Amino acid sequence: MKVFPRSFVWFLLVLSTFFILNEFLIAQAFTGTYGINYGRIADNIPSPNKVVTLLRAAKIKNVRIFDANHSVLEAFSGTGLELVVGLTNGELKNMSANANHALSWVKENVQAFLPETHIRGIAIGNEVLGGNDQELWGDLLGAAKNIYNATEQLQLTDLIQISTSHSQGVFANSYPPSSCTFRENVVQYMKPLLEFFSQIGSPFCLNAYPFLAYMGNPGEIDINYALFQPNNGIHDQKTHLHYDNMLDAQIDAAYAALEDAGFKEMEVIVTETGWASHGDQNEAAATVNNARTYNYNLRKRLAKRKGTPLRPNIVLKVYVFALFNEYMKPGPTSERNFGLFKADGSISYDVGFAGQESSSEASSLLSLKYIRAQGWSGSYSLVLTACTSVLLLFLRS
Numbered sequence: 393m394k395v396f397p398r399s400f401v402w403f404l405l406v407l408s409t410f411f412i413l414n415e416f417l418i419a420q421a422f423t424g425t426y427g428i429n430y431g432r433i434a435d436n437i438p439s440p441n442k443v444v445t446l447l448r449a450a451k452i453k454n455v456r457i458f459d460a461n462h463s464v465l466e467a468f469s470g471t472g473l474e475l476v477v478g479l480t481n482g483e484l485k486n487m488s489a490n491a492n493h494a495l496s497w498v499k500e501n502v503q504a505f506l507p508e509t510h511i512r513g514i515a516i517g518n519e520v521l522g523g524n525d526q527e528l529w530g531d532l533l534g535a536a537k538n539i540y541n542a543t544e545q546l547q548l549t550d551l552i553q554i555s556t557s558h559s560q561g562v563f564a565n566s567y568p569p570s571s572c573t574f575r576e577n578v579v580q581y582m583k584p585l586l587e588f589f590s591q592i593g594s595p596f597c598l599n600a601y602p603f604l605a606y607m608g609n610p611g612e613i614d615i616n617y618a619l620f621q622p623n624n625g626i627h628d629q630k631t632h633l634h635y636d637n638m639l640d641a642q643i644d645a646a647y648a649a650l651e652d653a654g655f656k657e658m659e660v661i662v663t664e665t666g667w668a669s670h671g672d673q674n675e676a677a678a679t680v681n682n683a684r685t686y687n688y689n690l691r692k693r694l695a696k697r698k699g700t701p702l703r704p705n706i707v708l709k710v711y712v713f714a715l716f717n718e719y720m721k722p723g724p725t726s727e728r729n730f731g732l733f734k735a736d737g738s739i740s741y742d743v744g745f746a747g748q749e750s751s752s753e754a755s756s757l758l759s760l761k762y763i764r765a766q767g768w769s770g771s772y773s774l775v776l777t778a779c780t781s782v783l784l785l786f787l788r789s
């Protein structure tokens with residue numbers, strides 16, 4: 393049964409094995425391109441079990457929570473949903489100060505739920521550097537190291553990726569994108585952190601909000617540029633790259649800052665972006681219409697599985713903010729109105745997701761259309777695995 397030359401068969405075998413290993417053995421918190429933040433600062437949102445049903449109907453597989461709530465971890469058990477849990481900012485000092493506390497934390501909040509709950513990452517605090525609580529800046533790296541060491545001791549480093557998300561507040565200037573650098577007072581904390589993350593293969597996690605940038609400067613910025621609608625875009629004179637939407641520009645600004653700091657190879661993942669559907673009087677851009685437009689176009693952008701102008705080969709990965717409106721959050725009204733879904737599980741505005749009430753027929757149509765966009769990479773692995781098995785059969789004959 394000599395269908396292929398033997399060397400070609402070996403080549404295919406090695407190639408497919410490489411892809412399989414790549415998929416399963418390298419700690420990757422994010423396997424698709426479209427994920428969501430499951431913020432929970434509200435007491436009127438559906439129970440974690442109902443949220444699982446909702447996420448499955450919407451075909452969203454990658455999820456982030458901001459703590460490690462055990463009810464959520466239990467509800468996600470056996471669902472195949474991939475979860476990033478969070479260490480809250482309030483826990484950083486404790487984790488940084490004591491390696492044993494970090495070890496207990498990982499045992500109690502991560503290891504205890506594996507493998508049934510697919511925890512794939514631990515976020516070490518949120519938007520710490522550049523934030524108001526400067527005391528925390530110095531605890532971030534220590535906490536990250538102790539938590540990483542704990543995963544090492546528990547032999548979880550192949551499964552669990554350690555990261556931390558940064559706000560735009562870490563950057564000195566981001567226009568044009570190529571001129572972006574880290575703020576001077578942040579650099580001394582940022583560089584050692586990046587050094588550590590590059591050693592352990594973690595990405596740079598960015599929370600990027602064209603919504604906020606636009607509201608900060610509505611006179612200068614074309615709202616269509618912020619909303620991924622047709623517009624003239626901007627031209628970066630240094631790189632000669634053209635940007636037709638602000639999110640891509642914000643991401644490339646982060647890449648420019650990383651390159652400036654000596655970390656050209658690091659990948660940028662967007663861990664939060666979104667658009668509020670309702671705001672205060674001085675938040676005129678927070679409308680249902682704009683929120684729908686942003687989220688709809690973002691979804692289309694991600695479904696193309698493209699990189700950014702500066703990094704065309706790195707397919708963009710984004711976690712949208714957020715699953716629900718969270719009425720108990722402090723701050724301006726917009727803060728409480730980022731949800732794609734209303735508290736009762738119905739959709740806030742239509743961006744193509746099935747709400748809990750919709751028919752299964754509609755959601756299965758959706759699932760076919762968006763199956764690639766939503767990051768179910770399972771079928772892809774399956775094909776490769778099948779390929780390998782077939783090749784093994786050939787080799788034996």
Ligand SMILES: *[C@@H]1O[C@H](CO)[C@@H](O)[C@H](O)[C@H]1NC(C)=O
Nearest residue numbers: 432438439440461462463464
């Ligand atoms: C975890 O989440 C559940 C369900 O939302 C909630 O009832 C519970 O109070 C939370 N636990 C903690 C410790 O916050």
Ligand SMILES: *[C@@H]1O[C@H](CO)[C@@H](O)[C@H](O)[C@H]1NC(C)=O
Nearest residue numbers: 483486487492493494496497
């Ligand atoms: C520090 O973390 C450990 C492990 O999670 C926990 O048992 C302990 O209560 C924490 N201490 C403080 C002061 O939060």
Ligand SMILES: *[C@@H]1O[C@H](CO)[C@@H](O)[C@H](O)[C@H]1NC(C)=O
Nearest residue numbers: 491534537538540541542544
């Ligand atoms: C982490 O573990 C390594 C060896 O496994 C050790 O050299 C290092 O000091 C530890 N780091 C921390 C922060 O405990």
